[in-house]
Every structure is written in structure tokens, then in C-alpha cells.
Amino acid sequence: MFNTLKAPAPDKILALMGQFRADPRPEKIDLGVGVYKDATGLTPVMRAIKSAERQLWEAETTKTYTALAGEAAFHAAMAELVLGAGYPAERTAALQTVGGTGACRMAFELARMANPETTIWVSDPTWPNHLSILNFMGQAWKPYRYFDSATRAVDFEAMMADLAGIKAGDVVLLHGCCHNPTGANLTLEQWGVVADLLEAKGAIPMIDLAYQGFGDGLEEDAAGTRLIASRLPEVMIAASCSKNFGIYRERTGCLLVLGDAANREVTQGNLAFLNRQTYSFAPDHGARLVTMVLTDPALRAEWMAELEEVRGGMLGLREQLAGELRQLTNSDRFDFIAQHRGMFSRLGASPEAVEKMRVDNAIYMVGDSRLNIAGLNTKTVPLLARAIVDAGV
DSSP: OGGGOOOOOOOHHHHHHHHHHHOOOTTOEEOOSOOOOOTTSOOOOOHHHHHHHHHHHHHOOOOOOOOTTOOHHHHHHHHHHHHOTTOOGGGEEEEEEEHHHHHHHHHHHHHHHHOTTOOEEEEESOOHHHHHHHHHHTOOEEEEEOEETTTTEEOHHHHHHHHTTOOTTOEEEEEOSSOTTTOOOOOHHHHHHHHHHHHHHTOEEEEEEOOTTSSSOHHHHTHHHHHHHHHOSSEEEEEEOTTTSOOGGGOEEEEEEEOOGGGHHHHHHHHHHHHHHHTSSOOSHHHHHHHHHHHSHHHHHHHHHHHHHHHHHHHHHHHHHHHHHHHHHTSSTTTHHHHOOSSEEEOOOOHHHHHHHHHHHOEEOOTTOEEEGGGOOTTTHHHHHHHHHHTTO
């Protein structure tokens, strides 16, 4: 039977990671993998998470199963983080998931259960795993234009022209902040225009919020999501704890579904059903740590302070890189790097230029020229800037 299987298409980022590991050059720079790294190249355990783990080790008395949809305390903590204090709990169903990826998958599954004829509208470009999951599911999807490769900014006019084709019951996937792979975000005013269109068309927004706190701040990064949630009768939000809590390997995420209060329990039951069919109970450890951090004032304050350090560090690297390139090129054409937010920016380099930087300078980035700003430090920024110029970007 298994000899009928065909080799899956290789994951480009995972393949790039393998190339990087095999490269013997000591000066090599990894800007490909989408993981936060500090100035030493490590992904540290956040101080508040370490403190919570020590407390949990002392206090935990059992490893038995928790609730099928996850603990209610985790749901409430995440809903308040994403939607703000006073969020409409009576309208909000929630599911603890295996990472933000699991939250996206469950959102797609729920949408298909509710409307088998739905089409998922996805930004072009988007996180590659969005399309990989949708294609594997056999789920109908359509792209909408998002990024202007000439200006390296959101092409909002083209985006709205494409979204004019959405139908009632379709799902529009939006990046809540720190757009992956481009780093180019909607303004709050543009979020309002999108909300107007979705409301008029009867479409359902699905927001992938993977980087809250990595862009302009915890509250600022949630502003677009909160605007949509306040305006639309039905909303799905897939939130990840991997980046802003630094717990990548704990695989902790949350799916929030806002709808009619009268139907909340039915929605909640369907979310639990999806967990049961997929992996039963999601891992508890990461979710419990997140709950402890968000509900303990001292831990929360420590976490927020460190998250600000992370965010500020990435903004500093963006400004340094844009400044180095401005000096080398005597132009402002790379200033978009300082204007983008989050871990990623898309340079606009050709695949040939990306390959030249890999061969000549041991600089690894994805072929579409997405680079992970967090893979840099103050010493490697000048090396990257020179390589970009020498590659003719």
C-alpha cells in the first residue's frame, strides 16, 4: 500500500534550514526561519515563563486530562489579551489548540462545517502554510492582492478591488498585525474600510494574530482585530502564543469565535468536537503557563517588560538596517524596512540576488526575499546591508 505514496513537495523553509546547518562558514547568517532570536542567536525562555514554570513545578499535583476544549481560565485570559477588557464573553466561544497553526486549521474546519460552499480569501502573498493547509483540505480558496512589490507597501486599492468579489458566507483571512511575509500592515482607517465591505457583503473575517506585541505594542497590535470584532456579527480569530510568550515548542494557541450569543453553546460544542476528532486534548503545559502569566500581576508586568525589550530590539535593527542602506545607496528606497513591523520584511530581491547573497556572503533568506529581522544583531546588520548592495537589489 505505502509504495503508492508520492513524495510531498519539500518545505522551502525547512530545506533552507538544512542548507544553513550544513554550511561550514562561521560567519553565516540565518534570516530564513521564522523564530525570534536574541543578539546571541538564541531563542531564550522568557523570564516570566521561567518563573511560572518554577511555580507550576511546585504546585502541580496531577497530569490528568483537562477540558476537551481547554481550560476556561486560558480561554478568558486569551480573549481579554486579544479583545480587551470587557470583551463580549456571552458571544465568545473558545478552543485551546496545538499552536497558532492548529487554530488556523480548526478555523478552516469550522468554516467548512458551517458552510461547505464557503470560499476562503487569502492575501497574496501570505504565510505559505495557510495555502498548504487549504490545499491539503481540498478547500476552495481565492487570492486577493495585498502587497505592492514596487513600493513595498500595502496595495490597498487592489486589495479592495479583489475583495469586491466576495460573497455572503465567504471567509476573508486577514493578518492581525506584522504581516507574514511582507511586514506591511493595514492602517486602522483601512481596517475600518475592510469592516464596511465585510459587513455589506455578509462575509466572515478570520484574523490570524500570530505576533501580538511584536509590532507597535500589545494594545496597538490588537486594534484592527478589535475593530473588526466590534463591527461584525461573526468573527474567527486564530491567536498564537509561540512568539509573544516564546513557547514555540509547547505548541500553544487559541481559536476565538464570536457569534450570536443564543448559539454560543452550539459553537462551543462544535469546537470541542473538532478537538476530539483531531487530537482530543491539546497540550496543557504551555496554556497553563500563559494563564499564570496573564493572571498574576507580577508575572504579567515582567512579561510585558521583556516583550517590550524584544519589540524595541527589532525596531532598532530595522532602523539600523534602513540607515546603513541609505548611506550605502545614497537613497531612501530601503526606508520601508524601518516602516514595516514584526519579524519579517520582503526586500523585493530576485531569487538570483537571494542566491548570490547565500553563495557569496553565507546569508540565508527565503527565495522570495523574505528576511527575518530577528536573525540579525548590530554587528551583522552592516554585513547584510553590504551584501544587499553587492547583489544589486
